Amino acid sequence: MPIKVFIYDDNESRRDSLKALVELTPEILFTGAAADCSNLANDMKSYEPDVVLMDINMPNVDGMEGLRQIRQSFPHIKVLMQTVFDDSEKIFTSIRNGASGYILKKDSPQRILQAIQEVHEGGAVMNPGIAQKVLEFFQPKKTKTTLTERETQVLTLLAEGLSYKMIADKLALSFHTVNTHAKNIYEKLHVASLGEAIAYYYKNLQ
Structure with a gap:
């Protein structure tokens, strides 16, 4: 047929x-x-x-x-x-x-x-x-961010498992400054937790 x-x-x-x-x-x-x-x-x-x-x-x-x-x-x-x-x-x-x-x-x-x-x-x-x-x-897209170089450094170290204090020591910053950077990262990425910020890092910045 x-x-x-x-x-x-x-x-x-x-x-x-x-x-x-x-x-x-x-x-x-x-x-x-x-x-x-x-x-x-x-x-x-x-x-x-x-x-x-x-x-x-x-x-x-x-x-x-x-x-x-x-x-x-x-x-x-x-x-x-x-x-x-x-x-x-x-x-x-x-x-x-x-x-x-x-x-x-x-x-x-x-x-x-x-x-x-x-x-x-x-x-x-x-x-x-x-x-x-x-x-x-359908491939994951690399999302552009407005993170500064220092904020990206902080997020990278957070993703590696470092605490705020350890990051402060490593980057020769005060604990308060690292905390401020972290808050800015959360705001810019529209996330509410460290886990979300780290997930964003591995999805978009790796």
């Missing part, structure tokens, strides 16, 4: 190109296309696709809303999002909303056909460039 594909794209020439590509592939059957997701429920019921090629940016009802409707009402249908590289925020939103895969519009015809087959078989498809963006997005 060929894989039945429906295409959503507001660019007519791209719709025609994708249709021609699919029709030249015996394993894949073109079932229909539309310029936006205004009639999505009827489209899905009428054409019963296995895979939807979904443009993210379309007028009226866009691909993000189309994806949401499919996941809610037609969860058996796989949705392969088509996007451009700079759509980071929408890519992450579509990941959370359950898209089956993500291809770039500039991907080769062979890659697009391969992606359709992979998502139909239950795989998760992601263009390598998009995958890198996703990894960068």
Whole structure:
């Protein structure tokens, strides 16, 4: 049985190109296309696709809303999002909303056909460039702080387990001065305890 594909794209020439590509592939059957997701429920019921090629940016009802409707009402249908590289925020939103895969519009015809087959078989498809963006997005971010050099020194020594008195001796400061630095650190980092301050240090300053 060929894989039945429906295409959503507001660019007519791209719709025609994708249709021609699919029709030249015996394993894949073109079932229909539309310029936006205004009639999505009827489209899905009428054409019963296995895979939807979904443009993210379309007028009226866009691909993000189309994806949401499919996941809610037609969860058996796989949705392969088509996007451009700079759509980071929408890519992450579509990941959370359950898209089956993500291809770039500039991907080769062979890659697009391969992606359709992979998502139909239950795989998760992601263009390598998009995958890198996703990894960068979910990696812990180094947060910029307004700590002074001395405050950073004090926080580092606190994280190493030194007491206020030991820090005062090590840095040739008074106990009162170290205490003041600690209070400033708490205020600037918006933390209420030594444990939170140390956790912040290991997450952001290591």
